[in-house]
Amino acid sequence: MLLQPFLGALMVERRLSWAVAPALAAVVLVFLVREPLTVLARQRWVWRNRHLESDVARRYLWVEFALLAAAGVALLAVWPLPMMAMLGGGAAVLTVLAVYMTVKNRQRSLWLQALSAAGLSASGLAACLAVEPSIPRWAWWFWALHGAHFLGTILVVHARLEARIAARKPESADAAAFLALRREAALLSGALVLAAVSIAARHPWYAAALLVSEAAHLYDLGIMSTPEALATPMMTVGKRALAVSLAFTVLAVLGSY
16 A cells, blocks of 8 residues: 555656655655554553563654655655645555554454555655655556555455454354445445446546446455455465556556556
8 A cells, every 4th residue: 555556656656766765765664653652652551560562662763754855855855845745745644543542452443444545555656756846647547546546456455354253153243244344335336347447438437447446346245254254364365455556556547558
């Protein structure tokens, strides 16, 4: 979710500049600071006793903040200030929100996952600004498509986890939660299929990307509760999802040329 849009956008641009390095560093560092911030937040508001990992988290956080500040100073030379404020401010808000929700043990909240998918997909916008002075129109399409694809993937993953829980407790509320989540994921996939059909004439590659993505999601949702599907190792599921995601990005890149 973080690196594919960034690298895909550079493939569309077909050029590099020195600013790509600090842009990539900033994108990765904004993601990495969540972990030490979460540890320190738990130490401050959750844990009663001092944990040794808090000292380690504090050291990592200082290093990451220093590197992030250096990357930000370098990017000020090429990024327009409004774009810097938009991307940086959005990243800061999402980071604080993610840390808060994790401390509250609500990190699996679907709306938080949806916001995270949109935020991480915005790395493609950062890649564009590293090589040109403004964000081209195709980059907004690229961002929206990746956000939609990753949201669908998140819903399918959540549904699979709920299916495994429901299989152990078929009469519990977990079974109802699985059915509700699978329905939501199917509705999203259906809406994206309709969106793909509606743009097929003008943007055939984008439509193909959505259709490949949602065909895989709908297939997974259809077989999810079968014994064979439930027995599939999560590593295998992850590799399959990654292959679909890479195919999606390639098709989106072709549609952005």
